[in-house]
Amino acid sequence: MKKILHLVVFLLAGSIATHAQELVELKQPQSNKVVIKLMFRNGSVSDPAGKEGLTYATVNTVVEGGTKDKTAKEIQELIYPMAVNYSASVDKEVTVFTFQVHVDFLDKFYPVLRDLILSPAFAEDDFNSIKSNQENYVDQVIRASSDEDYSKMALEDLLFRGTNYQHMIQGTTSGVDHIALEDVKEHYKKYFTRKNLMIGIAGNYSPAFIAQLKKDMSGLPDTDPVIPKPGKANNPDGMNVEIISKENALGSAVFTGFPLDLTRSSDEFAALMVANSYLGEHRKSYGKLYDKIRTTRSMNYGDYSYIEWYKNGGSNMLPVPGVPRNSNYFSLWIRPVQVAEGLKKQYPELNSIETGHAHFALRLAIREIDEMIRNGISKEDFELTRQFLRSYNKLYIQTPERQLGFLMDSRFYGRKDYIQEMDALLAKLTLADVNKAIRKYWQTKNMFITIVTDDSEAGPLKKALEENRPSPMSYSNLVKTGLPKEVLDEDEKVANYKLNVKTVKIVSSKDTFKPPLKGF
């Protein structure tokens, strides 16, 4: 009876299923190390309203702190000669602890791993330091380090407003402020149990070791954590633009996106992967967006599109494991383009322009998607892009750590081996599948758009977007004189391309990430 009641509560809470202590193994006897990953099916979605950032604070207090019988300093002293590498990553729906240790030290290090997970110290000092750094990040670092990351976080804030997906993993200023050490202890006990743990191990380990690890990890609480259902992205009505105004920004950093009801779980993902790669493969010069915005028009450093969350795109050339998500969205990343103030200073011939390049770049990107929806891609482009992806996907798993990570993510999506299965799906894909997926999943009428830009640009850009004014491309004479006619003709069309802009709001940098959250 108790079980039935529990099930009812579970369903009422709209929770997602958890699976007790799954194991993913990747034996590599020739390796000189062992990689252990502990993936908990819980992430920032379980942060309580008003304490956004609690999961992040909890996990970092565990991983950067001590254990029941060793202080953090004693652990550091012990592992220093071993060069053990361990860390934890928190995402919306999963948390992954990763330990990498040389085989010479596996036995000596293992008790530290075990005790960190089973009996973390939760020392006051460790917690205070974590909390202070976390506050520092949400208050200052995110707003003042990379306008591109800032723009990306602001886009998620719009897409998921009012849901448990809205806030950054690191939380919000007021959320972090309200977290106490007791919350952290309680959160760990409640949401990190043997029932939502998946164990992964790769490298050169013995059967006895894995048996011990499994046995020890069953010492975690035996309770079923009630993980809230992940929030879904909001459907905007028209194009909703948020311009974040900053002092002394050299460029306009643009992100735009809309909800996408598709993940790696679906076989259609392979079809959309081809479409997306053709439009804007991450950090590759082959995409249409890159070709038209950067290569042909010299407007910025690169332009890409995404059909799932991509962590740290500025530094990662290939996607990383450990960030699987159920709530998905499509996005475009237009790297910073010039603002009017800068262009005027650099080129006298542009001294009368009112806005920089953001409006034109946005129009061009949207038009490319519309072209794909209207016309599909060609047979030739389909074949070439598929060929690329079938080779390129294998590069995601070059190291044992990555290979293990992708296998574990596969389980999240109900797959066994995502890389292999995608390859098989790509192999049997047809052009019709790709063009059908484009029409089914992509649209440009309703999107959220975030632009981090200089305060001198914000006002004129707002006006231009609101009024759907033509945005002729303002080239310097140096570039303009050599442009072929077809580019200039296309520019004309782009400059007058109608966007379905409904609202444009300017937000000061200090007021971002602050909207009231509705109850989850």
Add this chain to the structure above:
Amino acid sequence: MRPRSLVFLVVLFSFLQEAAGQTATKKRILPFDIQQKKMTNGLNVVTVPFNSPGLAAFFIVVRAGSREEVEEGKTGFAHFFEHMMFRGTEKYPKELYGQVLKSIGASANANTFFDRTIYHMTGNATMLEKMFEIEGDRFQHLKYSEHDFKTEAGAVKGEYTKNSASPFQQLFEKILNTAFDKHTYKHTTMGFFKDVVDMPNQYDYSLLFFDRFYRPEYTTIVVVGDVKQEEVNSYADKYFGSWKRGTYAPVIETEPEQTGTRFAHVENPAFPPYISLNYKSPAFSDKDKDLPALDILTTLLFDQSGDLYQRLVVKEQKARSVSGGPFFARDPLLVNVAASVVKAEDMQYVKDEINKALENAKTIPLDPQKLADTKSNIKYSFAMQLDSPDQIANSLALYIWLTGNPESLNNYYSLYDKVTAEDIMAAAKKYFNNNSLTIATIGPGEVGNVK
């Protein structure tokens, strides 16, 4: 090593640390055979077979970077030129080059730093010949229009623009400009913004740049993975055999000795306060013990179990992080010690505490166990990085650009074994000297206010 806190994610010089550690064993640190063949035109071809079924990393290291930008107004040019290398040839115009690259399905890109430019492709080993063919073609027959040249300059400006949002990047530019007077390390690899804006006007100079540096004597090919040396060498002969030597050797001014502390500052009240002490460091050598001595010292000083970290970060919580290490560079550059500070008013205190630790290092010998542990840390950190062709090729590339010889990797690591506590004190005395110091700060005021 534990994960670093959030603020560390963007810490200046962070990527240097991957090179800045490492090791010492009696045997060679790299557990793989480095097979080299010097071709008659001067091109060095390096093969490292590695167990990675179906996968190969193909790297081309050109020993020309921002260090070679000796002419006034040409800063950032090596990096700009790296961009131009993707603009095609007669045989493979840029669209076709892009299609071929795409068909290879490789992860391919390039990057430029002070002393070198690296072009890399990692992908299907069965496509190795195609990789050689397209690279051999563009390295010898690059051809772009003046319009393409001017257009690409906009992308470089875009790169500067996106980087410039980071206060660390702004500070780094100022540190170099302040610490150096004559040597080309005065400017970053991106170059000064005024030169970046002027790039479209430098078409003729770009032809000269290609003619000077894209020559076999400046270049090494490294192939790691599921390959055989005979196969690699035969492709090198076929696709790079007719490449002609050049004649140019740049004259890079020696930096005069610095004679007093200098200051660099970025005013930013909306960013965590930050202090960085930058001392002139030794040039890389695989024979001299100064660099490994500094590396051991900084690894130990800033480790999280160390006294300095424990006091400033853990107990007093005046700093969020302390970190540091020497640059690995062909000429003397900088050894850096930095801290992210909690409150701006504590910057002087944090600086004084770091200074005390550096002063102590000059006179108090390291505990022998700590010294041994640090060498072990460095050795195992390196050993654990060697699990893909890409990582191994990257490790080799570092030593190739530093000395031209990949064996320098093994030679350099063997030096760590020889470093004694006395060597470390001597290095601390020699390099942590206020006359060669540049104090750099990010803070709320117009000036740093740190002495």
